[in-house]
Amino acid sequence: MTTPRLDLPYLLPGQAQKHVTHNEGLSRLDMLVQTVAVSASAPAPEAPADGDIYLVPASLLADWDGAAAGNVAARQDGAWHYVSPAAGWSCFVQDIGETMRFDGAEWGRVDRLGVNHAPDDENRLALAGAASLFNHLGGDHRLKINKQSAENTAAMLYQSDSVAHAEIGLCEDHDLHMKVSEDGLTFTEALTLAHQSGEVTVGVGLNLPDGVKIRNNGTSATSGVEIIGGGGLGPVSLRVLNDASAGVAGALFAQHSSNPDIDLVDFAFQTLTEKMNVRVESRQAFAGSGGTPEFQVFHNIEGSADDYILRASPHAVLLEKPVTLVNFPVAALPDASAYAPGSLIFVSDAAGGAEPAYSDGTVWRLCSSRSIVS
Structure with a gap:
């Protein structure tokens, strides 16, 4: 009689030479418990040592006299002993440095692992639990996900x-x-x-909550945040929209420096060859319209002196360049009542010669004589 799993011999009552049966069982345990095989793909060695274990490959049965494919071959007392494995047995194979498992038909490398969850052909490693820990060994730790080539996905x-x-x-x-x-x-x-x-x-949009800040920490003269429009935007690179039912769309540009020497906000509009600046100036010494804050529009090329076009403050508006009025012949004058009183145009063929005219809310009148343009 033998045990049902490992086929170990039982000691019988009154049996003679019990040590023989006992030693046979110990030898079998030595072969099958914590099994370590030299190889699963090698022929029978020419000079085996007692204790050597091999897994018999199906392709080399001729080298393993009397063995069946998949047998555990153990060298004991100068002879080979063969054991047929059961499904689920595992064995560490030295020449490949991996553990192999018998599935009931053949030995295969252990290519999947499940911890509280069954693995499958896609999920070779499966784990079920409240948390997973990948710990360090006293230094850095990286989790690597590697894909074969660019068109594949690692995610x-x-x-x-x-x-x-x-x-x-x-x-x-x-x-x-x-x-x-x-x-x-x-x-x-x-x-x-x-x-x-x-x-x-x-991809879609950036939803920012109230009070969020986008901060640029650059310190160089050219540091700043750039908004670069793509071809799909056409001529528009930045849109400021108000989606609420009340309020207006707008943007606030504020100077928070406590240095009075830089109490201004400046904007530059630059094409490939030209640059125009718009500035809000709060330094009285640099205001030309008699007060601050002063709204300024000026031209500046490659760091040259500011060439002012317009200055405006609560005190006055100062135009520093000639003003060109829209030009109309008498026959094509627009309806003066459609324009606020004081609106100016230039009449190219007035009776006394070309000159400006203004709307009194009803008709156009020449600036020089206040006579009705006709």
Whole structure:
């Protein structure tokens, strides 16, 4: 009689030479407990040592006289002993440095692992638990997800009840993508970080709560935040919209410095060859209209002196360049009642010669004589 699992011999009552049966059982245990095999792909060695264990490969049965494919072959007392494994047995194989498991038909490498959850062909490593810890060994620790090539995906998928709602990773290129999904099938690109430049592309929109700040910490003369319009925007690079039912769309540009020498806000509008500045000036010494704050428009080319066009403050408006009035012939004068009194035009063929005219709210009158233009 033998044990049902490992086929170990029982000692019988009144049995003679019990030590023989006992030693046979110990030898079998030595072969099958914590099994370590030299190889699972080698022929029978020419000079085996007692204690050597091999897994018999199906392709080399001729070298293993009397063995069946998959047998555990153990060298004991100068002879080979063969044991047929049961499904689920495992063995560490030295020449490949891996553990192999017998599935009932053949030995195979252990290519999946489940901890409280069954693995499958897609999820080779499966774990169920409240948390997972990947700890350090006294220094750094990195979790690596590697893909074969650029067109493949290396990503983390976030699911709820097995439905994916977010994905972060290298999705079909080398850029970092952040995607979201309602149904786990169709994903919307939320953010993309270009791997070459580090630029961030917002897929849909950026929803900022009240009081949020976008801060530039640059200290150089050219530091600042740039908004670069793409070709799809046409001539518009920046739009400021108000989606609320009340209020206006606008932007506040404020100077928070406590230094009175830089108490101003300046804007530059630059084409490929020219630059025009708009400034709000609060320094009295630089105001030309008699008061502050003063709204200024001036021209500046490559750091040259400011060439002022307009200055305006609560005290006065100062035009520092000639004003050109829109030109009309008498026959094409617009309806004066459509314009506020005091509105100016230039009449190119007035009776006394070309000259400005103004609207009194009803008709156009020549500035020189106040006579009605006719």
